[in-house]
Amino acid sequence: MIERFEMKNFGVNRHIAWEKLAGINVLIGENGSGKTSVLKMLYAVLRSLELNKKGNDPYSLGRILPDKLYWTFQVNKLGELVKKGTESSLRCRMALDGKNIEFEFGSDTNLTIKSLKTDFEESWGNTTVFIPAKEVLSLFSVIIKSREQDKMFGFDDTYLDLVHALSIPPQRGRNSRVFAAGRKNMDRLLGGKAVYDEKNKQWYFKNKNTRFSMGVMSEGIKKLAIFDQLLANRYLSQQSIVFIDEPEASLHPKAISEFMEFLYDMAKNGMQIFLATHSYFVIKKLCLIARREQYSIPFLGLSKDETIPLQYEDMIHGMPDNxxxxxxxxxxxxxxDAVLGGEI
Structure with missing residues (x-):
C-alpha cells in the first residue's frame, strides 16, 4: 500500500504532499488541474517497481522507470514533465509497504534519470493496474497494432498494460472468498459476463446462452466488465493497487452507487484504490460509505489556480467543500432565480 507520496514541480502542480493514505483515495479538480497526471505518475512508479528485476529479467529500476514514464506520458523528453516556468527539478517521493523510492530530474532531461534512490532491490512483488476513462475491450487489436507493431504514440502504457492484463485467461479453481463475492456482485451489476474469443481475437458479452458483440454494448458495461475479468483471471490480488480515471464515465447514478460499494468491499479487504472523478454521485456515495462504516477515505482537491491552496480532507468527517x-x-x-423571475 502507498502510505504517502510527494511531488514537486510536476505538470501544473508546484507541490503535492499527500499523507495518511488509505484503502480508497479520491482526487477531484477542474479539467487541467492534473488529476490524471498524478494517477499516471503513481502508476508508472509502481509498475516500474513491479518489473524491477522480475524473474530472470536483468533490467533494473534505473532503466525501467524512464522508459515507463516516456511511454505513459508520451513526451519527446522527460524534461517536458517538469512544471513550466520553474528552474527547479521535478521531484517525486513515495513510501510503499514500508520502503521508499525517490527520484528527480530537470527540464533539460532527455530519457535518463540520474538521481534515483530506492529501498527496492528486487521486484515489488504485487500488481497494479490503471483503468482509463475510455474503455479498451473494443479496441484490443487497435491498441496492440498501434503500440507493438507500429511503435506509435496514441495509446499510452496504461492502455497497453491493461490489454496485456486482460489477455490472461480466467483461472480455474476456487477464488478467494472476498473476490468470489465481489464477482457475484459484479455479475449482478453487469447482467452477464465478458468473454474473450482467442480464435477471433474479439471480446463478447454473454448473457446466459446469448452472445453479443462487445462493440454494441454500452461504455459503462465495458468498464465494469474489465474489473470482472481482472478478478476472474486473478491478475488482481488483495494486495493490488488500482487507479481508476473517471469511474463514473457512462454509468447510470444507480450503477455508480453499486460500483462504489463494490470498490469499498475490495478496499476493506486489502486492495488500495485511487479515483479521479468529476462526479457528485461518486463523492456523495463515498462520503456516505465513510460515515456509515467509519472508514477513512482521504480526499485531495487539486486546482490549476496556484493562488488556491490544495485541499486535504477525509470523508469520514463529512462531505468536504469542493x-x-x-x-x-x-x-x-x-x-x-429563473422560476422566481418568471413569476414576477
Missing amino acids: SIVDESVRLYQDEV
Missing part, C-alpha cells in the same frame, strides 16, 4: 458541489448549488440557484 467545486463539484459548488457548481451543483450554483445551478440550483440559477433555477430558483
Whole structure:
C-alpha cells in the first residue's frame, strides 16, 4: 500500500504532499488541474517497481522507470514533465509497504534519470493496474497494432498494460472468498459476463446462452466488465493497487452507487484504490460509505489556480467543500432565480 507520496514541480502542480493514505483515495479538480497526471505518475512508479528485476529479467529500476514514464506520458523528453516556468527539478517521493523510492530530474532531461534512490532491490512483488476513462475491450487489436507493431504514440502504457492484463485467461479453481463475492456482485451489476474469443481475437458479452458483440454494448458495461475479468483471471490480488480515471464515465447514478460499494468491499479487504472523478454521485456515495462504516477515505482537491491552496480532507468527517458541489448549488440557484423571475 502507498502510505504517502510527494511531488514537486510536476505538470501544473508546484507541490503535492499527500499523507495518511488509505484503502480508497479520491482526487477531484477542474479539467487541467492534473488529476490524471498524478494517477499516471503513481502508476508508472509502481509498475516500474513491479518489473524491477522480475524473474530472470536483468533490467533494473534505473532503466525501467524512464522508459515507463516516456511511454505513459508520451513526451519527446522527460524534461517536458517538469512544471513550466520553474528552474527547479521535478521531484517525486513515495513510501510503499514500508520502503521508499525517490527520484528527480530537470527540464533539460532527455530519457535518463540520474538521481534515483530506492529501498527496492528486487521486484515489488504485487500488481497494479490503471483503468482509463475510455474503455479498451473494443479496441484490443487497435491498441496492440498501434503500440507493438507500429511503435506509435496514441495509446499510452496504461492502455497497453491493461490489454496485456486482460489477455490472461480466467483461472480455474476456487477464488478467494472476498473476490468470489465481489464477482457475484459484479455479475449482478453487469447482467452477464465478458468473454474473450482467442480464435477471433474479439471480446463478447454473454448473457446466459446469448452472445453479443462487445462493440454494441454500452461504455459503462465495458468498464465494469474489465474489473470482472481482472478478478476472474486473478491478475488482481488483495494486495493490488488500482487507479481508476473517471469511474463514473457512462454509468447510470444507480450503477455508480453499486460500483462504489463494490470498490469499498475490495478496499476493506486489502486492495488500495485511487479515483479521479468529476462526479457528485461518486463523492456523495463515498462520503456516505465513510460515515456509515467509519472508514477513512482521504480526499485531495487539486486546482490549476496556484493562488488556491490544495485541499486535504477525509470523508469520514463529512462531505468536504469542493467545486463539484459548488457548481451543483450554483445551478440550483440559477433555477430558483429563473422560476422566481418568471413569476414576477
